[in-house]
Amino acid sequence: MTVMDFGAGTGLICSHLVSKVYKITAVDVSQAMLENLSKKTELQNRVEGVCQDITVQPLDLQFDVIVSAMAMHHVKDIDNLIKALVSQLKPNGQIALADLDTExxxxxxxNTEGVYHCGxxxxxxxxxxxxxxxxxxEFVTTHTIDKAGKPYPVFLLTAILIK
Ligand SMILES: C[S@@+](CC[C@H](N)C(=O)[O-])C[C@H]1O[C@@H](n2cnc3c(N)ncnc32)[C@H](O)[C@@H]1O
Structure with missing residues (x-):
């Protein structure tokens, strides 16, 4: 199974998946994040970092699965992001995307820069x-983040793309 981790950051999700899949392409717009990811020995060989904004220029690759955690709220145009994901999924490809519920x-x-959605x-x-x-x-509540005593639920959206 080939997987894209959209907004992979330092590779927290990649670390959980790497032993279960063939290859992960870790996409992020931050070179600094990807440099941290590349230092993780458990990710070497099986995870490839790509510094690219796929909402502007999608990869010329198609994946079985696209995962993402806490990255969507950093993308202004969600419809455009979804269209980019569609172009990079194989027929019957699946997504598993985690982010905040409306907060x-x-x-x-x-003043945090690059936050376009309050969940x-x-x-x-x-x-x-x-x-x-x-x-x-489908949605499940996959986690709740506690910040300053306030709960912020995180959903996991799963779906399949019928092409
Ligand atoms: C809150 S971090 C989450 C990182 C990681 N998924 C995790 O759960 O630890 C959000 C990440 O999304 C990345 N990001 C923001 N906009 C992006 C875009 N258009 N394309 C790819 N990555 C993006 C940021 O650089 C950052 O690394």
Whole structure:
């Protein structure tokens, strides 16, 4: 199975997946994050870092699975991101994307750059993914982050792309 980790950062998700899949392409716009990722010995050989904004220039590759954790809220145009994901998934490819549920804007400290969404509304997101050809769009609450005594639930969206 080939996997893309969108917004891979330092490779936290890659570390959990690497022993279970054939290859992971870790995509991030931050070279510094990818340099940290490349230092992790357990990821060497099986994880390739790619510093590219796939919402501007998708990779010329197709994956069985695309995963992502806490990266979508850094992308301004979500419809454009979904279209980029579609172009990089094989027929019947699957996604597993984790991010914040709609929050009050206090998850990030004021003036944090590059935050375009205060989480996401599950119904709106489901609609957007379905419009772009995904089926079986489902959500579970996968985690709750505690920040300053406030709970911030994190959803995991899973779906399959019928092409
Ligand atoms: C909050 S971090 C999450 C990192 C990692 N997924 C984790 O869970 O530890 C968000 C990451 O998304 C990356 N990012 C933001 N916009 C991006 C884009 N358009 N394409 C790829 N990565 C992006 C950031 O550089 C950052 O590494």
């Amino acid at each position: 009050d804007g206090h998850f990030h400290s004021e 996401f509304d599950r119904k709106e997101l489901k609609h957007l993914f379905e419009e772009n050809g995904f089926k079986n769009v």
